[in-house]
Amino acid sequence: MIRMNPHSLWTLLFALVLYGCAGPSANRLPQWMDADMRDIPKPTPVEEFQKWDFIDHSLFYPLGTLLDLEWTALRVAGRLGVGQGKQADNLNALDEAPNSSWFTNRHFHHRMSPEAVAEGPGSSQPDTSGIWRVKSGKTVGLTPGFTIVDPLGKRYIIKFEVGQWPEMSSSAEAISTRIFHAAGYNVPQNSVIFFRPEQLTLAPDAVLRFPDGTRRPLTADDLKHILKAVDPRPDGRLRALSSAYLDGEPLGPPGFHGRRRDDPNDRVLHEHRRELRGMRVISSWLHDTDRRTANMLDLYVSGERGNRFVRHYVIDFGSTLGSNNRTPHAPHYGIDYLWDPGSMAKSLLTLGFRSRDVAVPTILPYPSIGYYDNGSFSPGGWVTSYPNAAFLWRTDRDGYWGAKIVMSFTDADIAAVVKTGRLLDPDAEAELRRLMIELRDMIGRYWFERVNPLDHFRVEGRSLVFEDLAVTGGIEERPNSRYRAALRAEDERPQGPEQVMESTSVPLDGLAPDRYYVCDLWTERPTNGWSDRTRVRFYLGKDGAGAVVGIGRED
């Protein structure tokens, strides 16, 4: 049963009346909010099985999709150019993912300043003005660390980097967290911090955890042992990554396919969610090869109106950019899966002449940024370390959606966010910035060739105005781009001749007001000719204003 409070009901009625009088009808307005935050009973937490996840996604899921006639037919049709893949299910009329418990439209639709991008989900860091009480520690695992409570009573996980790749994973985690946040995902508050060991004191109930689940009281010697592995700065401070505890009750990872059966809000199969499919492009930019089930987290949280629901988080960015946690990424990451029968078969049959150039030894000039390169990057072919179901279903429209988010990060945004990695070497920081900018542009060039990159449509002053994202993103020159527009009535009757123009504004003079229209748009570049069509449905009001009510993209 759907419950709605009286206030919301009156608001809705008011909106219906308002739009009924002076604009497009409410039922044709694009929906920007997915009602998936309704009050629900707490779902059962799910356990995380990493080995099975690897086996399932490397072997059984690909095999299952192959045997799925719909999947196979659509793939074959796509290859033959006579059809498209199955499109995402949670789209509004503008081909966008509405705000939900998974995703909030941020930087692309609501431009954030570079400072806001760098701020991320909140620059929450432990308060260094007082003592930190250490509540638990771990000496094993990928990174040593402990949990603390700061003077304000807030709980943080503190993780250290050990070994010969200082700053690498913590900077990657801080930077990628902020990119994902600005893109629209729910992420934890991760920050690079510096602190003095003298700030630490053991809580009376502190425990030391072991990987087998056992624990014992944490002693001062244990703490010393953990800290001993960390190289201090010349000023005696230690560098670490702080991660604020997320509010809510953990429910385990949501998975990239299927849905949580005991969550009535979880109505769309995860592999058909636009924000998960399109994440592949954002992940490709950040070389986020470890984007798998274990690095997602569901939390049972309280909403502003006291509603209890599941919010879905993207977590763990330590294997992004050049970092694979404790070591740099292996060069073949992003190119092949860890276990890739297709590539293996090719190598086997070509007698080793299918060269994997990435295996050639390379000197890493900046240890703090690890292995992050654009030489072998393929925007369309980039893969995670093992198959991710939602990523496998990605269509060109999903790819375009991800690419326009990636391209929404300006050079200034990138510079600001790279600074949050707090790299000591300014040359390393500059190199990382350069690589992120170049990879961003490679992504833009690739996807904007596949889907007509016209966006941000609006009706203004009796014109249909839009942006050419390739031009505003700086990867195409305005003089090289032309646009063809064909206006039609809703019943497809042409409204005048097709117009070819160099501006990104289609005049709507002569169109009768208070009606819906369709505008078909194509873009011409010198290298590619005319693009596929983008169809925009809009309402034209009396005063020349109006509203875009639908966007259809061919891919």
Added chain:
Amino acid sequence: MYPLGEFTIHAERSRLPERSLDFFMNDARTFGVFPKVQFGGETGTGGGVKIFHADLAGRRKQMELGYVYSGRRRQAGQFQYHDPSLAGTRGYALLSGEFLKTHNQNSSVNASVRDDPTRVFAINQVDAAFSLGWRMHTGRLAAARPFVELETTFGWHYRNFRADLGGESSLTDQGSSAGAALLPGIGEKLGYFSWGGRLVLDNRDHRPPVQEPPHPWFGSLPGERVLNVEGMFYRIRNTAYATRGGRVSLVGTYGSGADDVRFFKAAGEVQGYLPLFNPGQVLAVRGRLERVFMFGSSFAPYADLVTLGGGKEMRGFRRGFFRGEGSLLVNVEYRYLIWDSWNAFFFWDEGQVFDRFDEVSWTAFHSTFGGGVTLRTASRLLVKFQVGYSFAEKPLIGFSFAQDF
């Protein structure tokens, strides 16, 4: 959920792999007792036990004991004690013992009569040896440096080779030389001592240390091991998949005992590895000459003659197919990577056995060819699967857990 999924999840939840090891090994993983199952081999299918200790008395001395029971008259055992550094020096000591008792049709001593159902040989043999050796390098970097090893061995051996079925008449198969066809020592219980030496020069897959770390660490196989010592990066040599360098070994053993057993057995082997066009593509070549020299009317027992065939040489022929007083072997293998830790290979083996050097000729070579795949870790072979073919036998399929070439 698939049954495999249920099992994997259960294994992950219950930490089954770790707990299984806990059952067989101590916490430090230095001592273990494992059950052993054998399919095929010298004694045929059987079961047994393997016991090892890698840190005896906390002084890194190693011990290994293995036993396989395939039947009352088919058993095998091995014992080995290894002190890798005598009193902290580059010297080492190795005490080893083996015994084999078999009349299995697939054993080496029956290779020449396997197609004859009327004949079966049986053998009881014991080998005990004590070796003292010297290595050019020890310690952490030993596995990263070129390798020179000099070793001397004293041994005692016992052979009881007899006809179990079909008598002691000479062999008529095509794989035995004239000397081997006489079945030297059959029907006798022979004991003899031996003394010998071995020299090995090995720079397979050696690369000089570098100041800056290359990435991926070791070129063709991400995840291979490197050591950072005093600012220099040393690559642990991957002898399971050498892509350069080579290995030379010279071995000589003098044996003498009762009943005219007196011989000198010498072997020389050269291995070379040539990188080809793409990373990981290698041409591997091996040449080996072995010869058993007799003195006057003395002889070498049948089991000590030189053999060819099996999973490591002349791979399209069964183990021990060729036997004589000398052998010449050439292996050419093209290897290429199909994945990080997987590679495929095609091989061509040529070999012959002889009793005198003047019997060696181009026309006496036998050919075998085939291919396979291997799965490795960063520095050693895990398993090799191969198919070998010769015009004399049906294709032979084999698994191997060791690679000496």
